[in-house]
Amino acid sequence: MQFQLTSEFIELIEQLIANKDGNALKETLKEFHFADIAELLEELNHDEATYIIKLLGSDITSEALMELDDDFRERILENLSPQEIADELDEMDTDDAADIIAELDEDIQQKVIEKIEDEEHAADIVDLLRYDEDSAGGLMAKELVRVKETWTVAGCVREMRRQAENVTRVHSIYVTNKEGKLTGRLSLKDLLTAAEKTKISDVFIPKVDYVTVHTEGEEVARIMQKYDLEAIPVVDEQGILVGRITIDDIVDFIKEEAEKDYQMAAGISQTVEADDSVWQLTRARLPWLVLGLFGGLGSVYIMQGFEEALEKFPILFFFTPLIAAMAGNVGVQSSAIIVQGLANDNVKGSLFNRLVKEVGLALINGTALGLLVIIFGFIVGQNQLVSITIAISMLSVIIVAALIGTFVPIILHKRGIDPAIATGPFITTSNDIFGIFLFFYISKVVLGF
Template sequence: MNEKDIELIEEMIEHGDEVGARNAFSGLHPADIAELFQSLDIKEAEWAFNLIDDKEKKADVLMELDEEDRKKLLENMDPEQIGHFIDLLDTDDAVDLIQELDEEDREEVILNIEDMEQAGDIVDLLQYDEDTAGGLMGTELIKVNENLSMPDCLKEMRHQAEDLDDIYNVYVVDDDGRLKGVLPLKKMITHPSVSRIKHVMETDPVSVKADMPIEDVAIDFEKYDLVAMPVVDSIGRLVGQITVDDVMDEVREQSERDFQLASGISSDIDADDSVWAQTKARLPWLLIGIIGGLVNSVILGGFESQLAAVTALAFFIPLIGGTGGNVGVQASAIVVQGLANGRLELKEFWNQIWRGLRVAIINAVVISAVVLAYTMLTEPGDYALCFAVSASLFCVVIFATVFGTLVPLTLEKLKVNPALATGPFIQITNDVVGLLIYVGMAVWMLNIFPH
């Protein structure tokens, strides 16, 4: 949908053209309608939403909306209306919607779901942590018994497919519901009269446990190039499936959260959130940064006499702080990325520290040598300054690299989001420690080479 189409429909809504808006919505994809709603105020959005005739499209539009916009629409609906929409959604989407409701509203909405089987599935799924495979999966799938013949299998598939929008895989289970294999559609064509499904199914399919973290599920999807993956319980029974679109949505949301955390934003916010919401999210780390700055001023206050004696020492303070911050963020970003894509595991804790230390030594030698050469040229004969700056940089690079490697690994071990280590925490710490190193090194050098 281009900008002209959007402007045209917005004009229809602005002028209350029900017929024109209704006809326009009938030919639009739910995602396009949701995009259009972002530019409307709540009253206009409610009015336009009620003009969508197709109930299933209406439910899809609801799920395509941003969480905040969806919440505004749901606030003005009674539990019975919400229950009707949930009847039209896949179970994974239905669970996501219910989890966004207030605790007191959830039970009432579930009671208004007409399809009791759907309601039962939703109640079961709500038991899972939303950050696990169980919290992401849906129960809509096709499963057949391994002892069925191909003709019987096809009959069973037709029966189950009536309630499904998409078919990704046909899962094969035993009499106890345990996942035994996957039946490719090609096998149905090439083996139309096979005696038993179990003779042609693909055994040992890639699956995940219901309690597996979503990050690990995403890694498996990428590793095996899957579009859908079965989910099993602790004893191997098939309980649902996860599709690639659900994984991509979750990965995008996780990436946004990590980026905001790395930028010093303490909660999930959008550009159109209220001033108060954005302030609450941004202020904590700004205050911590202020504290770090005040600590630096105290350190410099204790260094006042040395700065007065050698004013050139002050010129290199930004260099020390900036280098430490950059090196620390680089080191932590590499570790966070490795943890996120599964290429780095916690069992490699000390190996990664040792690898980071070797990189740090090489970088520190090069950086300190370049700065030593520069200061020797610009401040000839001032050995205290030259060696203080270059030696401080050497130590700061070593510290920042090891600290930037150690912190995300430690946070991961403590089950805290390691993306925190790529943000202000690393920069502030390296600023303070770097300045302490510089002050200590300068005092030492001034004692060795009196000015």
């Protein structure tokens, strides 16, 4: 039966913690999955969560810690001694352990590393810390099963048994030469059906997809998605096999990147959570709000330059929100599609062809919406010249907004800037300004004031 966290159960756990009834707590939680324990911990305060972490075995709590929200986990780690943190890291894969170490203060990091019993495990963790967290080196784990092409099948099986003790899940078996360079992969079926004295060099598959330690996380995700990989090996600059990235790690990376892009598109300049402090939320939101403010002031200044038009045709004033809204909506639609395409590596072909396509699409949409404006003006008895002016302005604004929404993300991407920045207030504000300017300029030309 699926786990259900109820208020009654939380109250029971809190009562057991208050009574320091460790035996009853262990008995209550012994059959729980680590993800369910993590969900429970986040419903408790930090002291209560720390009590459970210290009570249960590291083989359970190490997995639960990785499921917690980063800020909540950081506060729990502050309540643990270097030895207690090291005990948790001993049970983790190297990539998860490196993520935990990176969250600690520098003075605590060294103390924790010194307390890790397995020296090889500690060295692997330290090695991972030197890579950028969003690169393949920062995403990979050191735990994997590797065999040498010079071994026999019998020797390979013995060595695999030894290595597999430290690997949670064996996705693939990688083959290296005597220098440790990746040369291929080994099919478990071929291994089981081959004679014991057969050399691995006679049965392994030389074709294997891989990435280097400096490959960006987005590229790793694209390769794994394209070829439906559950894991991908990672090599260093010399082609030496140094680790692997599994599908669960890349899914977590994609989720974090999607959250960043979503918040950026909403006008939030850094990753924040709903329960962050007022100061943190203000720092994340205020910069884009300031941009919106200056954009609005720019629109006001533009409208002041066409004061004569508003005096002769005051009805134009009431259509400025419509023009601004259409410009913003079209720009956001276009940029969202392009940003998604860039993320999925689907934006290909010449820029000229894309220009023709976007202009054609904008012409169709703008013409349809312009005709609706003219029909609306006819129904309400509006001056037909004014209606035509508004329709022409809307068509022009939609074309410009579509071009801005399409090419700004592409330009940002080519310059190494996250194009997600172009799906939010940046596009909306710039299109508002251009839209209002075009509206009044076209009105001036058509209406002759």
